[in-house]
Amino acid sequence: MIKSAENIIVGISIGDLNGIGSEVVLKTFEDSRMLELCTPVIFANVKILSFLKKNFTSTVLMHGIDRLDQITPGKVNVFNLWKEGLDVNAGVNDAKIGEYAIKSFVAATAALKEGVIDVLVTAPINKYNIQSEDFKFPGHTDYLDQELEGNALMMMVQDNLRVGLLTDHIPLSEVASHLTEDLIKKKIETVRKSLIQDFSINKPRIAVLGLNPHCGDGGVIGKEDDEILKPVIKKLFEKGTLVFGPFAADGFFGSNQYDKYDAVIATYHDQGLIPFKTLSFGKGVNYTAGLDKIRTSPDHGTAYDIAGKDEADFGSFKEAVYLAIDIYRSRNLYVEISAKPLKIKEKQL
Structure with a gap:
């Protein structure tokens, strides 16, 4: 059965916190009508996002949760994936920030695999500072290819x-x-x-x-x-x-x-x-x-040069959310139609 609109859960990995990811994510959900299309869940920390929000014009209200079974429709949910504070500096290439970008992405991918979220939208990462002994992939796509079927x-x-x-x-x-x-x-x-x-x-x-x-x-x-x-x-x-x-x-x-x-x-x-x-x-x-699962992302990178300046265009990220929802509906409709037996009327004698 296809879910009603607001019950489609869109998981969001926060990407590089020193880039424009948090700005484009939060600006996307400034429009309350977005919450009629889906229920967003951001994998990050609500205190850090509240701090970053001061760097750009945003009045979005965030709903912090500590467990994924607390996801609330009609709210911009932020799953507190970590509790500790971080030294966030807009526009700086920082390996520690890269570590938390991957922490968010890996956790969101696990939730996608388990069916806790329906689709995944990833904010931009820096492909250089994400590299570590635990994560040796050129980017999102290669890791998803390993973790998901297909x-x-x-x-x-x-x-x-x-x-x-x-x-x-x-x-x-x-x-x-x-x-x-x-x-x-x-x-x-x-x-x-x-x-x-x-x-x-x-x-x-x-x-x-x-x-x-x-x-x-x-x-x-x-x-x-x-x-x-x-x-x-x-x-x-x-x-x-x-x-x-x-x-x-x-x-x-x-x-x-x-x-x-x-x-x-x-x-x-x-x-x-x-x-x-x-x-x-x-x-x-x-x-x-x-x-076998759905993932989209904007077509741009971390944009360090404009991070924290309230200049980021969130159009591509918003389109990524729209497309993920559209594909989710199309794919489920395809499965539903494919499962129905073809009925052929007998020719009347």
Whole structure:
């Protein structure tokens, strides 16, 4: 059964407390109508958030809880994950703050796995200061891929523009060696399934961008497009997947070709994210597709340069909350419909 709106519990990991995470989170819930859409639970400490709130314009009322069974609909719940004070300094890269960012994220992920929260929205972290003996992941996505069932895929979303990645946080020099037939098949299938169950698109059309300039120009500028990408795309298309390409990446977005497809798959991080962020104007959302649970995040980082200055735009974080709720509803509706037997009326004689 699909939950009523206010009973959808949105868990929020607070991210780097020296960045703009707390500002965009609290500003998102300034509008009381948000509490008609969901029940937020912030994994942090209510005293610290009350202190940080003084650095930016916010009148949001927070409801501190010490146990997750105390979550109250209609309130901005803050789960007091820790009791001790922290030395918080806006704009400073601090390993101790990174430690607490991961403490929040790991606890929120555990709550997501256990079904205590329905979806997870993550505020920005600093990928450098989160590294430790206990946490050796490039970012959120890699940890979620380990902890949750499925195959994680980074997908950027803004309205009908969806950009997925074959490879994400790896050095550019290693991209070509990662492009195997198995990886390409797996990622395309992950995008296809996500478009169906998470975005309610029955017959999704998917475009794949080439790795090399001009898709290699027949092998003159690289052979990966002809020898790896094209054969896999052809095989999948022949089996019924509406996947097309590879397309030369340089003119694909500028010529509005992306409008013809339900999703675009880029071969590496910047190939997809530069045009996406150019087109999305700060309203984009990072969605981790392919997992059995739902996680979204804003499409920006910690923004140390404006932290504590009351200048942060919370639009992307708000969109991340909206998208998480929409996907939760779409996915549950998909499961509900799939579980119903198909009834075929007998032809009247």
